[in-house]
Amino acid sequence: MMSITNLQDQYDVVVVGAGPGGMAAALAALRTGVDSVLMVDREVEPGGILNQCIHNGFGLHHFGEELTGPEYAQRFLTDLLDHHIDIATDCYVLDVTPDRLVTLMSPSVGVRQVLAGAVVLAMGARERTRGAIRIPGRRPSGVMTAGLAQKFVNQMGLLPGRRAVILGSGDIGLIMARRMTLEGVEVPGVFEIMPHANGLTRNIVQCLHDFDIPLHLSTTVVEIHGRDRVEKVTVAPVDERLQPDLSRARTIKCDTLLASIGLIPENELSQKLGLRIDPTTAGPVVSSTMETSRDGVFAAGNVVHIHDLVDFVSQEALLAGENAARYVTGRRPPADNIKLNAGTNVASVVPHTISSDREHTVYLRVRHPLEKSWLRLGEVYEKRLRYVVPAEMVSLKVRPRFLEHFHGDSLTIDIVPRDEPGREEM
Amino acid sequence: MSTDNDLQTTQYLCIGCPLGCRLEVDEDPAGDIVEIRGFSCRKGKTFAEREHTDPRRMITTTVGVTGGLWARLPVHATEEMPKHQMWDVIDLLRTVSVTAPVAMGDVVVAGILGSEVDVVASRDMPAADPAA
Incomplete structure (x- = not known):
């Protein structure tokens, strides 16, 4: 569709990935005043995962209205095509060197190298598979990730099976429970190993309750049966240590098992590049300009840390694209002077450093759910929160005035319980 | 006046935010809402009312x-x-x-x-x- 044959040898900015992150980064780079941008994607068209997310609920923050995934993608693409941009689809990025020599491969151009003034990594994430959680049993067909099933059903017009058990209560799993039901597939249940659902309440109600699909918490799949095709799965409740109680196991007939058990940032290129990786996010360590540990290599979106809203991916990627263009045109902002540390109830924080001269948005994820709590940035700022859950990323605008009287070089950000005086024991 | 026994209670899960408040709507035999409980903000009350009287979905x-x-x-x-x-x-x-x-x-x-x-x-x- 957009496979190009007239690739240049050199670009101001090369963006790896044309999903929501890549599109926003490319757009911001062009708006910030670079002349040549190349965006590369291995799929046949730009848009990334949004193209298969046909449900609505996207764009409330970014566009101020609720859009379907394809609409959200097309809005960004339309804006992009107003500029001069080269888009290479059906094209793999095989390698990026520290000197920003990018090796590409596609049927239309073969293997080519292009030199980039700056690179934005926006490869997104991929789904965890059955192998990642080691479910015992045979290896029949019919076991796949929820996102793959989503592509089959929503784009290719293929049904993965007739009776599908869903493992994991992440949003993709919940959305697919509804989607499969609407397509005439029976969904006997969604099984979640944790004692709480991982998806949004809205999806619990509109994807499960609306269709009387049961959600079994603290329960997991312990065996897959069937030689050529899945015939049934064994499920069992788990204890507080997440160990299954096999004495209470039962089997469920099904021909399909969809796994919705989390996403992994796709960082093979980042690792080859030798970028510093944060073990808590599994993504590159980034500065407040979304620059990685390599000069002129930026990153944004799910490749940096897993987001729950595409709107925040776009915001982060606009920042990365703008700063990639600033890098190329010699207009870099002052370097960061404050390191951010995650407190005891914070699982991850992005970016990893900030600077005291301008405003930043800091994203964090808590370890444990809390109702009334304090969000604390060192001793310079605190804010009351009504609730926090691990499934919902928390964002904080850090303003220069918070840091007016701060002269240290690191700050710890944490979310701690807020005990109300006189509150009764629960 | 109806007694409590005549009231029919329906439960809803609020979708307004991750708190997921468990909402209850009491309806009298005439089909009028008598009481809404369990919400912790105005959004929750509005949601329960809407969900009880005219639930809608984006298809x-x-x-x-x-x-x-x-x-x-x-x-x-x-x-x-x-x-x-x-x-x-x-x-x-x-x-x-x-x-x-x-x-x-x-x-x-x-x-x-x-x-x-x-x-x-x-x-x-x-x-x-x-x-x-």
Whole structure:
């Protein structure tokens, strides 16, 4: 569709990935005043995962209205095509060197190298598979990730099976429970190993309750049966240590098992590049300009840390694209002077450093759910929160005035319980 | 005056935020809401009222498309529709097929089920590359 044959040898900015992150980064780079941008994607068209997310609920923050995934993608693409941009689809990025020599491969151009003034990594994430959680049993067909099933059903017009058990209560799993039901597939249940659902309440109600699909918490799949095709799965409740109680196991007939058990940032290129990786996010360590540990290599979106809203991916990627263009045109902002540390109830924080001269948005994820709590940035700022859950990323605008009287070089950000005086024991 | 025994209680899960408040709506035999409980903000009360009296959903699905880049075209209703009409809309759309190219916003079914609501394409669907 957009496979190009007239690739240049050199670009101001090369963006790896044309999903929501890549599109926003490319757009911001062009708006910030670079002349040549190349965006590369291995799929046949730009848009990334949004193209298969046909449900609505996207764009409330970014566009101020609720859009379907394809609409959200097309809005960004339309804006992009107003500029001069080269888009290479059906094209793999095989390698990026520290000197920003990018090796590409596609049927239309073969293997080519292009030199980039700056690179934005926006490869997104991929789904965890059955192998990642080691479910015992045979290896029949019919076991796949929820996102793959989503592509089959929503784009290719293929049904993965007739009776599908869903493992994991992440949003993709919940959305697919509804989607499969609407397509005439029976969904006997969604099984979640944790004692709480991982998806949004809205999806619990509109994807499960609306269709009387049961959600079994603290329960997991312990065996897959069937030689050529899945015939049934064994499920069992788990204890507080997440160990299954096999004495209470039962089997469920099904021909399909969809796994919705989390996403992994796709960082093979980042690792080859030798970028510093944060073990808590599994993504590159980034500065407040979304620059990685390599000069002129930026990153944004799910490749940096897993987001729950595409709107925040776009915001982060606009920042990365703008700063990639600033890098190329010699207009870099002052370097960061404050390191951010995650407190005891914070699982991850992005970016990893900030600077005291301008405003930043800091994203964090808590370890444990809390109702009334304090969000604390060192001793310079605190804010009351009504609730926090691990499934919902928390964002904080850090303003220069918070840091007016701060002269240290690191700050710890944490979310701690807020005990109300006189509150009764629960 | 009705006694408590005449009241019918329905439970809802609030979708306003991750707190997921468990809401209860009491209805008297005349079908009027007597009391709403369990909410912790105004949003929750409004949600319970709406969900009890006129639940609506945004319907999104796909229709067939011939000669397109993909086999299915994502579509959506232009407004939320009554929840009880969802299956009728889905069953009708299952029989619909269009021909590429299609532009985002193109009306696929006008005034579905005799309503004022159109079902429109959620994206452009270019024709498949004949060389491919």
